[in-house]
Amino acid sequence: MTIQIIPVDGIGEVHAGDDLVEFIQSAVSASGGSLRPGDVVVIAQKVVSKAEGRIRRLAEITPSERALRLAAELDKDARIVQCVLDEARAVLRAERGVIITETHHGFVCANSGVDRSNVGLPDAVVLLPLDPDASAAGLREAFRARTGTDVAVVVTDTFGRAWREGQVNVAIGISGLAPFVRYAGLRDPDGYELRVTEIALGDEIAAAAELVMGKLDRRPAAIVRGITSDGTPGGAREYVRPAARDMFR
Amino acid sequence: MTIQIIPVDGIGEVHAGDDLVEFIQSAVSASGGSLRPGDVVVIAQKVVSKAEGRIRRLAEITPSERALRLAAELDKDARIVQCVLDEARAVLRAERGVIITETHHGFVCANSGVDRSNVGLPDAVVLLPLDPDASAAGLREAFRARTGTDVAVVVTDTFGRAWREGQVNVAIGISGLAPFVRYAGLRDPDGYELRVTEIALGDEIAAAAELVMGKLDRRPAAIVRGITSDGTPGGAREYVRPAARDMFR
Numbered sequence: 309m310t311i312q313i314i315p316v317d318g319i320g321e322v323h324a325g326d327d328l329v330e331f332i333q334s335a336v337s338a339s340g341g342s343l344r345p346g347d348v349v350v351i352a353q354k355v356v357s358k359a360e361g362r363i364r365r366l367a368e369i370t371p372s373e374r375a376l377r378l379a380a381e382l383d384k385d386a387r388i389v390q391c392v393l394d395e396a397r398a399v400l401r402a403e404r405g406v407i408i409t410e411t412h413h414g415f416v417c418a419n420s421g422v423d424r425s426n427v428g429l430p431d432a433v434v435l436l437p438l439d440p441d442a443s444a445a446g447l448r449e450a451f452r453a454r455t456g457t458d459v460a461v462v463v464t465d466t467f468g469r470a471w472r473e474g475q476v477n478v479a480i481g482i483s484g485l486a487p488f489v490r491y492a493g494l495r496d497p498d499g500y501e502l503r504v505t506e507i508a509l510g511d512e513i514a515a516a517a518e519l520v521m522g523k524l525d526r527r528p529a530a531i532v533r534g535i536t537s538d539g540t541p542g543g544a545r546e547y548v549r550p551a552a553r554d555m556f557r
Numbered sequence: 558m559t560i561q562i563i564p565v566d567g568i569g570e571v572h573a574g575d576d577l578v579e580f581i582q583s584a585v586s587a588s589g590g591s592l593r594p595g596d597v598v599v600i601a602q603k604v605v606s607k608a609e610g611r612i613r614r615l616a617e618i619t620p621s622e623r624a625l626r627l628a629a630e631l632d633k634d635a636r637i638v639q640c641v642l643d644e645a646r647a648v649l650r651a652e653r654g655v656i657i658t659e660t661h662h663g664f665v666c667a668n669s670g671v672d673r674s675n676v677g678l679p680d681a682v683v684l685l686p687l688d689p690d691a692s693a694a695g696l697r698e699a700f701r702a703r704t705g706t707d708v709a710v711v712v713t714d715t716f717g718r719a720w721r722e723g724q725v726n727v728a729i730g731i732s733g734l735a736p737f738v739r740y741a742g743l744r745d746p747d748g749y750e751l752r753v754t755e756i757a758l759g760d761e762i763a764a765a766a767e768l769v770m771g772k773l774d775r776r777p778a779a780i781v782r783g784i785t786s787d788g789t790p791g792g793a794r795e796y797v798r799p800a801a802r803d804m805f806r
Contacts, residue, residue: 311562311768313783401804408804416720418752425749466753470719470805471665472727472796474737474757476764488723491772496674503672504715504772508723515725516765519560519784523740523753534562535768547721555650555657556719556805 311534314341315520315527321428322528324361329450332529341531343457348535349447350517352528353465353480354426354434356443362435363427364391378402388422391433395420400557411436414548415480416557417467426523436465440481441543448483460484460535463544464514466523470556477518479510479544486539487546509537510544560783563590564769564776570677571777573610578699581778590780592706597784598696599766601777602714602729603675603683605692611684612676613640627651637671640682644669649806660685663797664729665806666716675772685714689730690792697732709733709784712793713763715772719805726767728759728793735788736795758786759793 318335322328328351336343343349357363371379371386375393379386382405389407393399396409400416409420413436421436437443444461451459463481468474479487489507496502517530551557567584571577577600585592592598606612620628620635624642628635631654638656642648645658649665658669662685670685686692693710700708712730717723728736738756745751766779800806 309769310564311765313560313562313765315559403804406804423752425745425751427745427747427749430747466756471798471803472757472760473798474755474760474796475753476757476760478721494772496676498676498679500674500676502674502772503668504724506723507715507767507772508721508725509768511721511723511725512764512767515761516560516562516768518756518761519758519765519781520558523743523751523756532768547723549720549722554720555652555655 314531316529322355322358326359328359345458348460348532350462350530355528356463357434366431392420392422444481444483477514479514482510482544486537487542558783563780565778571604571607575608577608594707597709597781599711599779604777606683615680641669641671693730693732726763728763731759731793735786736791
C-alpha cells in the first residue's frame with residue numbers, strides 16, 4: 309500500500325498555552341483535508357515545547373562556575389551552556405564548540421536539545437518537553453476528543469548521529485504506535501535468522517515526515533497516512549539504549 | 558506537496574548477472590504504474606549486491622588465526638568472521654556477540670554489512686557492493702537508457718545506531734540526488750542561526766522507503782515520489798564522517 313506524507317500548512321506562530329491540536333485540525337480542514345483513523349500526526353518538538361511553555365529567558369539564567377568554564381572553552385554563551393547542563397544528566401563530549409549530552413530522558417544529542425532558533429522571542433531558548441511520550445499521549449487524546457478520530461502522534465526532533473554526517477529527524481515522543489517492527493527469531497526461506505531484528509518504526513516515520521517539514525517555512529507538522537503496524541504500542545523512551553549496554557559513549 | 562512512498566511488488570529472486578532495472582521496470586509496469594522524472598527509486602542493497610555477484614560461499618573461506626580467535630570469543634562462525642574482517646578497514650568493537658566495523662567505504666555498521674539471511678543460496682553470505690555510489694549511478698543510467706526517464710537512485714541498507722535501540726534504513730549509495738539539504742548560515746525571523754545545519758536527505762528517503770519495504774515479503778524496492786531538492790547532487794560517501802572528526806569511535 310502506498311504511504312502518503314502530507315504537509316500541514318498554515319500553522320501560525322505557537323505560544324505558551326496555545327491549543328496545538330486546534331491549530332493542526334484547523335490547518336488540515338482549511339486545506340480541504342481531514343484526519344483519518346490510523347493517521348500518524350507528526351509534530352516537531354519545537355511547537356510542542358512552545359505550547360507547553362518550555363522556554364527559558366537567558367536574562368533569568370545565572371551561569372555556574374562549570375558553565376562559565378565550559379562556555380569559555382567552547383566559545384559559547386554561558387547562559388545557554390548553563391541551560392544545556394540543566395537539561396542533561398551527563399555530558400558525553402564537550403569539544404570543537406559542541407556539547408553532546410545525555411538528556412534527563414536519556415536521549416543523546418547536541419546541547420540537550422536546547423535551541424535558540426525559531427523561538428519567537430529574543431534572548432530565549434526552547435527546551436525539549438519534560439516527557440515527550442506524555443506530550444504525544446496528551447495530543448493524541450486531544451485529537452480524539454476534538455475529532456473523534458483515533459490517530460497516532462509522533463513528536464520529533466532533529467538529531468546528529470555518530471559516524472555519519474548530517475542530521476535526521478527522530479521520534480522523541482510516541483503515542484498510539486508500536487515503536488518497533490520486530491523480526492527477531494524470524495527466518496528467511498532458507499531457514500537463516502534475519503540479520504535485522506527490530507526496525508525503529510517511529511524514527512523512520514519521523515524521518516519520512518521531515519521530507520515535507522522545512523526548517524524555515526514554519527511547517528511543524530505532517531500527516532503520515534498508510535502505516536500498518538501490529539506491534540505493541542509504546543513510547544519513544546524505548547529507543548533509549550541504557551548506557552551500560554551502549555558500546556559508544 | 559504530498560510525498561508518496563510506493564511499494565514495488567513482484568520482484569522475484571535476484572541472481573548474479575540479473576538485470577535489476579528490467580526487474581523493477583517490469584514490476585512497476587505490471588502494477589499499472591510508471592516511473593516519472595524526479596522519482597527516487599530506492600533499492601535494497603541486498604538485491605543490488607546479488608545482481609552484482611557480491612556473494613561468498615563459506616566453503617571457500619579459510620579463517621585466519623585472528624578470525625578463529627574472534628569467532629571463539631564471540632561464538633560465531635569463523636568463516637563469516639573472516640568475511641567480516643575482509644570487508645573492514647577497522648574493527649571498532651567486538652563484544653557481546655557483535656562486531657562493529659568500519660567498512661572499506663567508511664561506513665560504520667555491524668559485521669561490515671555481511672549478511673547470511675535472504676541470500677537465496679545455502680552456506681553463502683552477501684557483501685555490500687564494492688562502490689554503492691557507482692552501483693546507484695549505473696542503475697540510474699540504466700533506467701534512463703531503458704525508460705527515457707531521469708530518476709534518482711538510492712541504494713539502502715539497514716544499520717544499527719549508537720545510543721538508540723532499533724535499526725533504520727540508511728543510504729549507502731546515491732545518484733541524481735543531493736545528499737544534504739543545507740541550512741548552514743540561514744537565519745530565523747529573529748536573526749538567530751538555525752541549529753539544524755544539514756539534513757541527511759538520502760538517509761531520510763531511505764528511512765521513508767523502508768516503511769513499505771518489508772524484510773520478509775521480498776519487496777526490495779520502492780519509489781519515493783515528490784521529493785524536491787535544489788542542493789548539489791552527490792554520493793552517499795559524503796555521509797562518511799572521517800574518523801579524525803568523529804567523537805564516538
